[in-house]
Amino acid sequence: MSDAPLLQLQALSCGYGKQAIVNGLSLHLNHGEIGCLLGPSGCGKTTTLRAIAGFEPVTAGKILLSEQVLSRPGFTLAPEKRRIGMVFQDYALFPHLSVADNIAFGVREHSDARKITDELLELVHLTPLAKRFPHELSGGQQQRVALARALAPQPELLLLDEPFSNLDGELRRRLSREVREILKLRGTSAILVTHDQEEAFSVSDQVGVFNQGHLEQWDSPFNLYHEPSTPFVASFIGQGYFIRGQLLSPDTVQTELGVIRGNRAYTWPAGSAVDVLLRPDDIIPDAQSSLKARISGKTFLGAATLYRLQLPTGTQLESLFPSHADHPLGSEVGIRVAADHLVVFSASGSVAAKVSLGDSHKPLRHNAL
Numbered sequence: 001m002s003d004a005p006l007l008q009l010q011a012l013s014c015g016y017g018k019q020a021i022v023n024g025l026s027l028h029l030n031h032g033e034i035g036c037l038l039g040p041s042g043c044g045k046t047t048t049l050r051a052i053a054g055f056e057p058v059t060a061g062k063i064l065l066s067e068q069v070l071s072r073p074g075f076t077l078a079p080e081k082r083r084i085g086m087v088f089q090d091y092a093l094f095p096h097l098s099v100a101d102n103i104a105f106g107v108r109e110h111s112d113a114r115k116i117t118d119e120l121l122e123l124v125h126l127t128p129l130a131k132r133f134p135h136e137l138s139g140g141q142q143q144r145v146a147l148a149r150a151l152a153p154q155p156e157l158l159l160l161d162e163p164f165s166n167l168d169g170e171l172r173r174r175l176s177r178e179v180r181e182i183l184k185l186r187g188t189s190a191i192l193v194t195h196d197q198e199e200a201f202s203v204s205d206q207v208g209v210f211n212q213g214h215l216e217q218w219d220s221p222f223n224l225y226h227e228p229s230t231p232f233v234a235s236f237i238g239q240g241y242f243i244r245g246q247l248l249s250p251d252t253v254q255t256e257l258g259v260i261r262g263n264r265a266y267t268w269p270a271g272s273a274v275d276v277l278l279r280p281d282d283i284i285p286d287a288q289s290s291l292k293a294r295i296s297g298k299t300f301l302g303a304a305t306l307y308r309l310q311l312p313t314g315t316q317l318e319s320l321f322p323s324h325a326d327h328p329l330g331s332e333v334g335i336r337v338a339a340d341h342l343v344v345f346s347a348s349g350s351v352a353a354k355v356s357l358g359d360s361h362k363p364l365r366h367n368a369l
């Protein structure tokens, strides 16, 4: 196996007719990795996936798989020649074929079709249901058949378009974990499209956050959460508040919560006004602290309680406290900042406040500055 990435999108642009949807997108996926395209509705995730699959031509840039050019302006290798499998949101099973025949469909000419099918039935835990038809299965079972069918021809890359969006709650979470395990077990590389952050994080090694046809950041879930590189990513990923601060040195900021020191150096001059991102897990309870906040709201989450806090200046924050101590609404608690990952953005014009987000996402609050 070469050291080159499996999939490379190089300055890719594509769209429909004269309408540009995706602009100058670059990313790469290594062998065996699972990547995810995440973003609000209509930002171009599915369009990108369709371009990778070969259903849409590209207007600029290139798509390469194992160093072979699949798409460039004026050339689109046919989908069936790409060694790419696809799993759709609506499963797209053949209704007149049994579970086993659906899975065998792509390898029906293969001398080992029976063996491949049996192995995959086992892998997706559907051996006892092999003779059933799609309408006799639950949504989760149908999606497992769709996954097994896509894996049968051993694609180099699997594309999954919102594969769990027709399933709800716990089943959705369970199946997404299961799919990750199956892909990792087989060493299959994949790209998943979703607008659900929890799903993106639980399935993927690398996640790309889209904003209106642009890729804002392609990174690990950990880095997207702790080291977002743009205000949009900070807003789209997770919860939190921005508070105003002043840079004292490259890695320290003066705020009304005191001096916060992080692990990143910023290059703006000392004295610059900045917006500091504080996640609920950055604020911890500390009865001894002189810093007090009033509890203005609370949500019990089980192991933890999410408290909405108000500082004496009126600044709002959120904080996750272990739930064994219960603080009543209106009471005062001591707090302290424990943010190793100092994330700040230039405060000029409060850029983050202008981020426009889709309705599929809970916005990050910006304190009145």
Ligand SMILES: Nc1ncnc2c1ncn2[C@@H]1O[C@H](COP(=O)(O)OP(=O)(O)OP(=O)(O)O)[C@@H](O)[C@H]1O
Pocket (backbone or CB within 6 Å): 016, 021, 039, 040, 041, 042, 043, 044, 045, 046, 047, 048, 194, 195
């Ligand atoms: N066949 C098409 N012809 C013209 N425009 C299209 C077509 N398909 C999608 N679009 C437009 O392209 C833009 C991006 O759509 P796309 O389906 O890629 O978004 P998405 O990020 O996958 O959204 P969602 O999460 O809602 O599926 C949208 O404005 C959409 O209206």
